[in-house]
Amino acid sequence: MKKIVITRRINPAMVDKLKKDFEVVVWDEDNTPMPRQRFLEETKDAHGVMTMLSDKVDEEMLNGAQNLKVVANLAVGYDNIDLEAAKSHGVIITNTPDVLTETTAELAFTLILTSARRVLEANRELMAGEWSGWSPYHMAGTDVFGKTVGIFGMGSIGAAFARRLSGFRTKIIYHNRSRSEAADELGAELVSFEELMAESDFVLCAAPLTEETRHRFDKAAFDKMKRSAFFINIGRGAHVVEEDLAQAVRNGDIKGAALDVFENEPISDAHPFTDIPNMTLLPHIGSASVDTRNNMMNLCVNNIMEVLNGGKPITPVR
Numbered sequence: 493m494k495k496i497v498i499t500r501r502i503n504p505a506m507v508d509k510l511k512k513d514f515e516v517v518v519w520d521e522d523n524t525p526m527p528r529q530r531f532l533e534e535t536k537d538a539h540g541v542m543t544m545l546s547d548k549v550d551e552e553m554l555n556g557a558q559n560l561k562v563v564a565n566l567a568v569g570y571d572n573i574d575l576e577a578a579k580s581h582g583v584i585i586t587n588t589p590d591v592l593t594e595t596t597a598e599l600a601f602t603l604i605l606t607s608a609r610r611v612l613e614a615n616r617e618l619m620a621g622e623w624s625g626w627s628p629y630h631m632a633g634t635d636v637f638g639k640t641v642g643i644f645g646m647g648s649i650g651a652a653f654a655r656r657l658s659g660f661r662t663k664i665i666y667h668n669r670s671r672s673e674a675a676d677e678l679g680a681e682l683v684s685f686e687e688l689m690a691e692s693d694f695v696l697c698a699a700p701l702t703e704e705t706r707h708r709f710d711k712a713a714f715d716k717m718k719r720s721a722f723f724i725n726i727g728r729g730a731h732v733v734e735e736d737l738a739q740a741v742r743n744g745d746i747k748g749a750a751l752d753v754f755e756n757e758p759i760s761d762a763h764p765f766t767d768i769p770n771m772t773l774l775p776h777i778g779s780a781s782v783d784t785r786n787n788m789m790n791l792c793v794n795n796i797m798e799v800l801n802g803g804k805p806i807t808p809v810r
């Protein structure tokens with residue numbers, strides 16, 4: 493019987509579906525990743541693996557996994573996977589595009605409004621019993637309505653976010669490797685990185701992490717932004733030089749930031765971001781709705797079954 497390893501607790505119905513035809517080993521933990529050593533051990537004789545973004549699929553793992561045919565990553569991003577190494581070992585990599593687009597765009601939208609309207613600051617004040625009453629400028633924030641929003645990475649999530657902005661009468665500009673038809677339809681304008689940073693009142697990073705985009709948001713980039721602007725990141729933490737962002741927000745070089753992702757996750761309350769009031773920080777929940785997570789799991793299961801039964805993967809990473 494072919495063996496499948498799943499590196500985190502998933503919906504039991506999906507495990508049962510696989511168990512009909514395969515031996516399945518599940519790391520039955522919700523919050524802790526399968527330890528690296530165990531991952532290397534279990535995958536040695538595995539034919540398929542369902543990985544999370546916290547699992548590294550690299551030369552070391554692939555070298556040891558001689559039977560491996562498919563790795564189904566439970567994420568649209570796949571920066572945890574060495575694609576070159578996978579290719580040279582003949583291992584198919586799949587991800588979960590499309591099924592999480594709308595949910596992740598909703599979270600991006602939550603972040604833009606939350607940071608602009610100081611929702612968390614206001615909530616913290618009230619919960620701490622520090623609300624002394626109404627006053628004209630109390631917790632006064634920034635309007636999103638009528639502003640310029642810049643999107644870095646106009647893939648399907650960037651476009652779904654842009655569609656949500658249409659009721660806010662914003663000007664949308666974007667920076668992307670190529671022109672996006674979806675963005676064109678929304679009247680968005682393709683601009684250089686420098687223009688994006690300089691003209692936007694809100695910059696959203698929705699790009700996949702590549703060597704080209706790693707640490708793209710550094711001091712030089714934040715220096716280009718308006719002092720009244722906000723930076724929002726739902727892509728990957730490593731797009732950002734975190735020290736530079738902390739300094740930009742602390743010094744008032746930009747107005748605030750809202751982040752769902754960090755370079756080294758999870759962060760603790762000792763992270764320099766956590767004592768900056770105008771930062772909205774979330775624990776990487778971009779695609780975390782129950783329906784979407786179930787759809788992502790289902791897609792991973794179907795990708796693994798297709799490949800191990802001799803068919804073609806549904807959503808291969810090319």
Ligand code: DGY
Nearest residue numbers: 566567568569778779
């Ligand atoms: C992804 O799919 O890449 C997300 O970051 C996971 O929530």
